[in-house]
Amino acid sequence: MTATAVGRSGRIRREKSVLPGFGITLGITIAWLTLIILIPLAGLFLKTATLSFDHFLTIITSTRVLNALKISFGIAFLAALTNIVLGSVVVWALTRYEFPGRRVFDAIVDIPFALPTAVAGIALTALYAENGWLGGLLAQLGIKVAYTPLGIYVALVFIGLPFVVRTVQPVLQDLDGELEEAASSLGASRFQVILRVVVPTLLPALLTGFALAFARAVGEYGSVIFIAGNLPNVSEVAPLLIVIRLEEFRYADATAIAVIMLVASFVLLLIINRLQAWSEAHRRP
Numbered sequence: 001m002t003a004t005a006v007g008r009s010g011r012i013r014r015e016k017s018v019l020p021g022f023g024i025t026l027g028i029t030i031a032w033l034t035l036i037i038l039i040p041l042a043g044l045f046l047k048t049a050t051l052s053f054d055h056f057l058t059i060i061t062s063t064r065v066l067n068a069l070k071i072s073f074g075i076a077f078l079a080a081l082t083n084i085v086l087g088s089v090v091v092w093a094l095t096r097y098e099f100p101g102r103r104v105f106d107a108i109v110d111i112p113f114a115l116p117t118a119v120a121g122i123a124l125t126a127l128y129a130e131n132g133w134l135g136g137l138l139a140q141l142g143i144k145v146a147y148t149p150l151g152i153y154v155a156l157v158f159i160g161l162p163f164v165v166r167t168v169q170p171v172l173q174d175l176d177g178e179l180e181e182a183a184s185s186l187g188a189s190r191f192q193v194i195l196r197v198v199v200p201t202l203l204p205a206l207l208t209g210f211a212l213a214f215a216r217a218v219g220e221y222g223s224v225i226f227i228a229g230n231l232p233n234v235s236e237v238a239p240l241l242i243v244i245r246l247e248e249f250r251y252a253d254a255t256a257i258a259v260i261m262l263v264a265s266f267v268l269l270l271i272i273n274r275l276q277a278w279s280e281a282h283r284r285p
Contacts, residue, residue, distance in 0.1 A: 044262070047255040059256045064232050065241065068257075072238040073264065075149060076217035079156035083213045084206055086157075087164030094165075095172045109166070112159045117222025124155055125227045147229030152237065155223045160213030167209035168202055175201055207276040211269055218265055 048056065059065060093099075094106050112120065128135040128145035135145055145151050175198065183193045221239040228235045238261055245254035 041262070044255050044258055047252060048259045051252050051256060055252075056256055059253050060260050064236070065238075065257055067233040068236050068238040068241045069260065069264075071149060071152065071236065072218055072261070075152050076156055076214055076220075079153055079160055079217050080210050080214040082153075082157050083160045083164045084210050087161055087209060087213075088168060088202070088206070090161070091165050091168045091172055095169060109162050112162050117159070117220070118226070120158060121155060121223035121226030124151070124158060124223065128154060128227065146227055147231075147235065149228075149235050151227035151229070152224050152235060155227050156217040156220060159220055159223055160217050163212035163216060164206070164209035167212065168205045171202055171205040172198075204276045207272055211272040211276075214272075215265060215269060218261065 051059070090109065094102060094109075125146055126132050128138070128151060130136060130139045130144065130146070132146070138145055143150075145154060183197050184190075188196070219239055221237070221243070224237055225240055228237065228240075230236050230240060238257060242254045242257050245251075245257065
């Protein structure tokens with residue numbers, strides 16, 4: 001990285017960075033991102049471009065596609081919101097309190113990271129099926145989880161929780177406890193301390209965790225197909241519909257659905273990033 005400085009003549013001159021290698025590392029970064037991300041995405045758009053505009057609209061506005069997109073994005077959004085709340089509670093307990101087994105619980109949070117998605121889907125299905133441990137109890141209350149959209153929600157909450165916890169945890173650990181004590185000494189209630197001191201500090205991290213959990217949930221496939229039931233227009237997610245179209249050799253249809261998911265995800269993530277930047281700007285003194 002280079003620094004800039006203004007000389008006596010008024011011209012801007014560049015000073016060499018203490019650490020060399022900026023050009024090499026930038027070149028490797030651009031080349032790697034191009035190979036791994038940009039070229040595959042370009043191929044996706046090029047394949048979709050083979051469709052006429054009318055055919056493209058017919059594909060993405062069909063009832064089955066619209067319902068699949070609605071289920072994927074809607075339930076992913078609800079699951080990410082849930083993880084914001086539950087993840088914050090988990091982080092607070094792991095960070096602010098000492099209790100037996102805290103390190104064990106802290107390690108358990110990372111299990112969805114390491115667990116294969118198919119294994120997670122099978123485990124959740126066995127647990128929440130009507131003859132499962134939790135599913136049997138819920139069935140007595142008239143609540144069916146497995147093979148319903150509620151099962152998709154449970155799976156997405158499961159795989160998204162670590163993203164929120166691991167994003168918020170270091171920020172809460174670095175939060176100076178003296179700020180909370182100062183607010184309390186000035187007469188603020190515990191609720192006011194959390195609302196006006198803790199939450200504004202954690203808000204950028206919470207938005208980042210929400211974005212990561214949402215992005216992972218939208219594209220989740222392995223853990224969902226086992227517990228969803230995969231009924232068209234009822235519990236079929238968009239990634240599964242893409243796989244079905246590929247198995248039917250309808251490649252253009254599959255890429256059209258993928259492009260819509262990509263664009264929608266990009267727009268939502270862009271909005272979240274702007275909110276994060278706005279929050280950080282207003283948090284600075």
